[in-house]
Amino acid sequence: MITNKTLKLSLKSLRDFAKKRLPDQELIDLDERDECPLDIVRYMCSPDKLGIQLLFVPEEFGGMGGSTFDVYRICEEMARIDLGVATSLFATFLGSDPITVGATPEQKNKWLSRIADEGVLFAYGATEPEAGSDLGSLKTTADPVVENGKVVGYKINGSKQWISNGGIADLYTVLANTPSGPSWFVVEKGVAGFTHDKPEDKHGIRLSNTAALAFNNVYVDADRLVGGVEGQGLLQAQAVFGYTRLMVAAFGLGAGWSALDRAIPYSTKRIQGGAPLSEKQGYTHKLMVPHIARLEAARAYIEETAERIDTGEGSLNTEGAIAKYMATEAGNAAAEASIQALGGYGYTHEYMVEKIKRDVRITTIYEGTSEIMEMTISRDRWQLHLKTRGQHYHEQARLMEALHVRNSEVGADMAALAMHALSEVMEKARVARLTRYQHILLRLGELIAYAECAGCLSRRAARLAENKLNEKANSRFDAAALAALARIFAREASLKVAEEGLRWVVGAGGVSDSEMAGFEATLRLPAVHRAQAGLIADMDYFADVLFGRTVKHPELRTETEAVLSV
Ligand SMILES: Cc1cc2nc3c(=O)[nH]c(=O)nc-3n(C[C@H](O)[C@H](O)[C@H](O)COP(=O)(O)OP(=O)(O)OC[C@H]3O[C@@H](n4cnc5c(N)ncnc54)[C@H](O)[C@@H]3O)c2cc1C
Numbered sequence: 001m002i003t004n005k006t007l008k009l010s011l012k013s014l015r016d017f018a019k020k021r022l023p024d025q026e027l028i029d030l031d032e033r034d035e036c037p038l039d040i041v042r043y044m045c046s047p048d049k050l051g052i053q054l055l056f057v058p059e060e061f062g063g064m065g066g067s068t069f070d071v072y073r074i075c076e077e078m079a080r081i082d083l084g085v086a087t088s089l090f091a092t093f094l095g096s097d098p099i100t101v102g103a104t105p106e107q108k109n110k111w112l113s114r115i116a117d118e119g120v121l122f123a124y125g126a127t128e129p130e131a132g133s134d135l136g137s138l139k140t141t142a143d144p145v146v147e148n149g150k151v152v153g154y155k156i157n158g159s160k161q162w163i164s165n166g167g168i169a170d171l172y173t174v175l176a177n178t179p180s181g182p183s184w185f186v187v188e189k190g191v192a193g194f195t196h197d198k199p200e201d202k203h204g205i206r207l208s209n210t211a212a213l214a215f216n217n218v219y220v221d222a223d224r225l226v227g228g229v230e231g232q233g234l235l236q237a238q239a240v241f242g243y244t245r246l247m248v249a250a251f252g253l254g255a256g257w258s259a260l261d262r263a264i265p266y267s268t269k270r271i272q273g274g275a276p277l278s279e280k281q282g283y284t285h286k287l288m289v290p291h292i293a294r295l296e297a298a299r300a301y302i303e304e305t306a307e308r309i310d311t312g313e314g315s316l317n318t319e320g321a322i323a324k325y326m327a328t329e330a331g332n333a334a335a336e337a338s339i340q341a342l343g344g345y346g347y348t349h350e351y352m353v354e355k356i357k358r359d360v361r362i363t364t365i366y367e368g369t370s371e372i373m374e375m376t377i378s379r380d381r382w383q384l385h386l387k388t389r390g391q392h393y394h395e396q397a398r399l400m401e402a403l404h405v406r407n408s409e410v411g412a413d414m415a416a417l418a419m420h421a422l423s424e425v426m427e428k429a430r431v432a433r434l435t436r437y438q439h440i441l442l443r444l445g446e447l448i449a450y451a452e453c454a455g456c457l458s459r460r461a462a463r464l465a466e467n468k469l470n471e472k473a474n475s476r477f478d479a480a481a482l483a484a485l486a487r488i489f490a491r492e493a494s495l496k497v498a499e500e501g502l503r504w505v506v507g508a509g510g511v512s513d514s515e516m517a518g519f520e521a522t523l524r525l526p527a528v529h530r531a532q533a534g535l536i537a538d539m540d541y542f543a544d545v546l547f548g549r550t551v552k553h554p555e556l557r558t559e560t561e562a563v564l565s566v
Pocket residue numbers: 091123124125126127131132133134161162163164165202205210362365366367368369370371372
């Protein structure tokens with residue numbers, strides 16, 4: 001168990017260490033040389049140095065037993081420093097996951113203790129040249145070696161692609177096909193027949209070592225089969241998806257914020273058109289405020305999911321997918337906008353935002369691409385829609401309406417509009433059998449993610465107002481500012497769900513001319529449009545908070561003031 005004080009100390013040591021050992025110029029040089037700073041990675045993992053890995057390891061194996069919530073906070077902080085180094089640390093975490101969830105007690109003791117005691121680095125070898133999103137088509141094999149009628153070991157043959165820490169790890173967990181199906185094996189570096197390629201020359205996370213692995217008759221003893229039973233590999237991988245995707249979500253969040261946190265101070269110093277850019281509404285309301293709203297909506301979802309995992313609600317794979325999808329897409333968009341916010345400077349190495357943009361790009365690809373996330377989200381919630389006879393999101397909307405009665409400031413009424421519209425779009429898709437179109441299924445995944453995140457951010461803003469937020473939660477914004485963000489995001493979500501939902505359903509031929517007016521009415525489009533009122537005032541208010549200007553609550557702002565502030 002980690003206390004809030006210990007977590008804060010760990011976050012601070014991480015920041016202090018990065019300031020000293022990984023200043024901007026060092027990061028730029030390493031990025032240009034395409035070099036993984038192995039000494040730094042080892043220092044960060046060493047139990048007697050920074051010991052970040054201890055947070056991930058259960059206490060019974062010598063670690064600190066950090067909760068999901070703790071690990072999210074650490075992952076976000078690591079991503080703010082450098083996503084390549086963060087990936088290297090994450091690879092050990094990911095690589096040891098099959099052991100954490102599936103190994104025998106002896107195996108756990110043997111391998112997890114080595115992370116805690118020796119700071120060994122792991123790599124997680126699942127992907128193959130022809131098996132990426134579709135892991136089931138993997139070709140690497142593990143053939144039993146039988147002596148006196150007993151399986152004494154396995155011979156592994158095949159190859160793995162794009163493996164983080166591939167060229168630097170001490171231990172590898174490798175997914176291979178046994179006669180009973182995919183299974184994880186622990187392979188040590190240097191064993192006969194096991195080689196890795198040179199590091200990949202990548203678009204981003206160039207401080208992370210990524211390499212292909214080759215297995216040519218690599219012999220491992222039978223006790224290297226994780227869990228001691230063949231065929232459990234995919235189940236063991238899936239058992240932690242909610243958790244691991246939450247960590248990549250935290251990467252998207254951290255990287256997106258680190259780009260914005262360079263653009264925000266820059267904009268206060270850059271004078272154009274006679275005033276700092278931070279005072280130009282057309283700049284802040286396009287390049288900053290909406291990105292912050294999306295990132296904070298994703299944070300709300302990450303925090304809520306982490307709390308639910310920590311209270312034992314299960315692996316929450318769909319929620320992990322929603323968190324990853326929203327946070328990594330928002331992180332990418334925020335980094336892209338930050339380049340724009342710095343103009344020509346943003347396009348150069350020196351100002352770092354272009355590096356962050358290249359780095360954060362990976363987060364919508366690894367640990368499941370955004371399209372696979374959309375599919376996962378959509379398929380799961382589709383089942384809920386069917387099971388509840390189309391009532392699931394109407395019920396969620398009613399909870400939002402009840403929240404609005406308790407707190408009318410947090411945009412819960414608008415989140416309710418998004419959920420009612422979502423329910424109607426899904427119902428229309430069911431009646432017209434539109435999920436036979438894969439594109440419709442995936443677009444539904446996107447709309448579901450927006451609606452659920454809108455509800456979640458409203459809930460988080462309400463909890464903050466009631467002083468009920470998790471003590472370990474990020475506390476950058478106060479209750480009024482978070483409520484403004486919740487309203488901004490809920491407006492976006494309701495408009496997106498209603499209008500894009502209409503677009504895809506009509507586009508797929510799901511609505512006849514005679515049904516059109518009725519369908520539009522069920523989406524409550526006029527209410528969604530009316531809910532956009534107050535958007536600019538909320539954005540003005542939030543921009544004032546962001547730049548530390550004297551602020552008034554948006555409702556106290558007169559129309560004339562709003563006009564004058566243009
Ligand atoms: C830098 C880096 C580090 C990585 N680290 C690791 C690691 O440590 N361990 C590991 O095991 N793997 C790792 N990976 C692999 C990563 O997880 C895969 O690249 C990812 O899962 C996507 O697989 P793929 O590259 O084969 O793409 P594909 O699966 O071929 O996908 C290509 C495109 O098609 C889309 N697509 C795929 N299937 C469908 C479908 N059914 N319907 C619609 N669209 C679809 C995808 O969304 C994507 O846009 C890493 C990759 C990179 C680049």
